[in-house]
Amino acid sequence: MEQFLISIGVALLLLMLMSLFRVVAGPTVIDRILGVNVIGIKTVVLIIIVGILDGRVEMFIDIALAYALLNFITTIAAARFYQRQSQPAAADAEEAKTAPSAPPTAENPPAGKEGSHA
Amino acid sequence: MLNAVVIFLMVSGFMLFFATTVGLLRFPDFYTRVHAAGKGDTLSTALLLAGLIIYYLQDFSGEALLTAVKLSLIVFFVFLASPTATHAIIDAGYEAKVPYWTKRKPSADGEPYPGPERRREDRQI
Amino acid sequence: MSAIITFCVMFAFWIVMSGKFDLFHLTMGLLSSGLVTWLSHDLLFSGHTKKFGGLMVEIGRFLRYVVWLSWQIVIANIHIAGLALSPQAREIMDPHVVSFKTVLKTDFARFVLANSITLTPGTVTIRIQDDTFYVHAITAQSAGDLAGAGDGPGEMERWVAWVFEGGSR
Structure with a gap:
């Protein structure tokens, strides 16, 4: 049974390396955040597998719980930061008055975003 | 007997994570990758952790029960947090106008996206 | 309380x-x-001014909803795994955005509905703006499941409305 847990752990590690390709190559920043999120959730499982193999789950479980919380908050913070940064300051002030931009239609391109080329 | 259950749960969770990773690598654009990552994560994590809980509870004691409750708390938290994180990521990507991939043609009845070749590339990331 | x-x-x-x-x-x-x-x-628990009995009824209904939702999650994972592993994924996929108006009033019910949409087959909530949900659907069929028949709310929205705001399912 220990053999099985070790092989599952190693296979998880290999899949996380595959996900790392999306983090390294991902065309946009937001793709990288997504890849990091996937890796982080699986790290929680990996920590607990290591804990069971080590025979000290009651210690590793707290680390895993803290890691899960930290991973969630990191993802949210990174996404929000990226969202804030990708909006130009002028359009930001304009959007504060109106409601957040509705998804643009084909005939009705989003207004107030023309200055976003820089 | 219980070991068979553990192996079944963990292997199925592993297969789901494998499919998630393949989807993350080969889907064409950011939005479809979010689909793969956001859904595959929750159930595969839950299945893997459920297998570990059953394996750990085999030598039963009070302390083991407490640890199992903590593990179930992690599962609960992942089920709550993963869709929220997915939503935050896809909203940020939508706001930043990440290029998308679609087969639909622009239409008059409020179809939000134009055709596949006309990407919204007014902002490079 | x-x-x-x-x-x-x-x-x-x-x-x-x-x-x-x-x-x-x-x-x-x-x-x-x-x-x-x-x-x-x-x-x-902001906005919850209900009595204790009403809360218990709500929790009971919520547990039944969770059972239904778990089955939907299993279907969603099989769906996305099949899509990711199928050789003709790009032919099957038809990504697009759908929007619909919700009948739900409270923020918590909307939060539950948005998370449920994200967890169920082929749909991810992009944003909720005023009363409108914007949902990214990966195949044409999954968007059809969401909207329900005609103009009324879909199956999941009826479930959430039944759990949190009473009414028929």
Whole structure:
């Protein structure tokens, strides 16, 4: 049974390396955040597998719980930061008055975003 | 007997994570990758952790029960947090106008996206 | 009312996390969960002014909803795994955005509906703006499931409305 847990752990590690390709190559920043999120959730499982193999789950479980919380908050913070940064300051002030931009239609391109080329 | 259950749960969770990773690598654009990552994560994590809980509870004691409750708390938290994180990521990507991939043609009845070749590339990331 | 529930949740969480039942640890738990409750009792269950019985009914309905949702999650994972592993994924896929108006009133019900949409087959909530949900659907069929028949709310929205706001399912 220990053999099985070790092989599952190693296979998880290999899949996380595959996900790392999306983090390294991902065309946009937001793709990288997504890849990091996937890796982080699986790290929680990996920590607990290591804990069971080590025979000290009651210690590793707290680390895993803290890691899960930290991973969630990191993802949210990174996404929000990226969202804030990708909006130009002028359009930001304009959007504060109106409601957040509705998804643009084909005939009705989003207004107030023309200055976003820089 | 219980070991068979553990192996079944963990292997199925592993297969789901494998499919998630393949989807993350080969889907064409950011939005479809979010689909793969956001859904595959929750159930595969839950299945893997459920297998570990059953394996750990085999030598039963009070302390083991407490640890199992903590593990179930992690599962609960992942089920709550993963869709929220997915939503935050896809909203940020939508706001930043990440290029998308679609087969639909622009239409008059409020179809939000134009055709596949006309990407919204007014902002490079 | 919300303060009492918050305190009970916090104290149960403390007991599970500490795992010690002597007087010192329990007193520390009482003090710290009391402090957290005092600081943030209006955060967790805001807008809940219902009586205790109504809350129990809501929790019971919510548990039945969770059972239904778990089955939907399994279907969603098989769907996305099949799509990711199929050789003609790009032919099957038809990504597009659908929007629909919701009938739900409270923020918590909308939060539950948005998370449920994200967890079920082929759809991810992009944003909720005023009363409108914007949902990214990966195949044409999954968008059809969401909208339901005609103009009325879809199956999932009827479930959520039944859980949190009464009414028929």
